[in-house]
Amino acid sequence: MATDASPKLQDPVPQTHDFDQRTATAEHDGLQFWQFMVAGSIAGMVEHMGMFPVDTVKTRMQALGTCPIKSASVKLALQSILKSDGPKGFYRGIGAMGLGAGPAHAVYFSVYEICKKSFSRGNPDNHAAHAVSGVCATVASDAVLTPMDMVKQRLQLGSSPYKGLWQCVQTVFREEGIRAFYASYLTTILMNAPYTAVHFSTYESTKRGLTKVSPDSADEETLMVHATAGAVAGASAAALTTPLDVVKTQLQCQGVCGCDRFANGSIKDVVRTIITKDGYRGLMRGWMPRMLFHAPAAAICWSTYEAAKTFFQELNNGRSSGTSRFCFMVSERTLTVVANEANRGRSMQVARQ
Structure with missing residues (x-):
């Protein structure tokens, strides 16, 4: 999830170190409520859809019982998914996440x-x-997201008894x-609180540290600063x-494909x-793909959120360049995601061999 937001890629303005009322107003961006919701919805969908295969690997590793893999290694998780469902198995349940991520992130960013x-x-x-x-x-x-997340994880399990999203819900x-x-939910x-x-x-600390490295070019590199700080x-x-994510997966997948029911x-x-079956290490199942998911996902x-906000800022200011710039930004992010997915696909093939 993204955090604090500030105006991005605007025309140069006089710099000041005193936070007066004008600075406070700019810091809130002057966007309307619905614009925060739309920007957040776009950001959430791009984030979760782009990183979905990694999330599938994490779910397989965290679920206990007879249906998941017995080992918690990333390599065996990849091999298990490819063997049971093929490459399409990495995207089982993506429809549920698509339906849930947009509204959930719209709520998240607007409330924030x-x-x-x-x-x-x-x-x-x-x-x-x-x-706070x-x-x-x-x-x-x-x-908003928890119900669809539960459906998504049940569809991600190996040999899931559900044919699709709506059949699972019903x-x-x-x-x-x-x-x-x-x-x-609890x-x-x-x-998510901690x-x-x-x-x-x-x-915040990473962003400020990166900004201090090159304060003169901070405005021009602001998207890169946010992406790097978000990844860290x-x-x-x-x-x-x-550990709490492992517990969450257990609760959402209980009773499915032989997974334990509590x-x-x-x-x-x-x-x-979990401790009885797998020891204390069981509480850290899936930590590697979880980190691999959240680092680029946050970036x-x-x-994407900042690009969408920039578009709305320019739209509110009557600048005609807003649409083309937003399209360029989103296209750039999309190409990056596609390139990463291609590299990940090649890695999967190597692991399979």
Whole structure:
């Protein structure tokens, strides 16, 4: 997820080190509520769709039972997916994520921007306000994303009994009820709260460190700074919160393909089961693909969000160049994602051999 946002790629303006009211207004970008939602929705969909194959590997590694691979190595996870479903197996459940990521990120970014404006009182250096705003945004967006995330993970399992998105939704609702869609909601919030706190604090410190390296060119390189800082923050926060992510996967996939079903669905019960079966190392299953997912995902999300915001800023200012610039930015990000996916595909073929 992206964090604090500031105006990007605008015409040069006189620089000042004093944060007056004009700076505070610019820091909030002057965008309308619906524009934050659209920018966030685009960023979320590009982020999750681009990194979906890595997320599939992580899910396979974290699920316990007879259906997933017995080993937690990335190589065996890749081989298992290719053997059971072929290359298309890396994209099973992507429709569910496409439906959930857009609305969830729209909620996330809009709630974050509103809370940030309210809590920071115009001070861009109020990192505590940014962290609290991020937690509020997380609670709201998780309520939207959790049901589709559960469907997505069940479809990602090896030999999944569900033929598709809607068949999975109907079957789960009929056999397990509405509560099954939110079985991991509490765990997700408990995971994303520290994730957000670590992400925001790491992002802010990294961004400031990168800006100090070359302050004269900071404005021109601002998208690269955000992408790099986001990648560092995403990887750090992902590694720290992996145990709760394993618990979340267990709760969402319980009873499917031979995966364990838990009596009360409590976090304590799931942790005890994981430790009994796999030892304490079981709580770190999938940490590598989780980091490989969140580092570039945060960079992609940040870059796309800032590009969309820049488009709306120029649109609000009546600049005709806004559309072409936004299209160029998104095209550039898309080409980068495609190139990364191609490289990842070649790596999969090598691993398979």
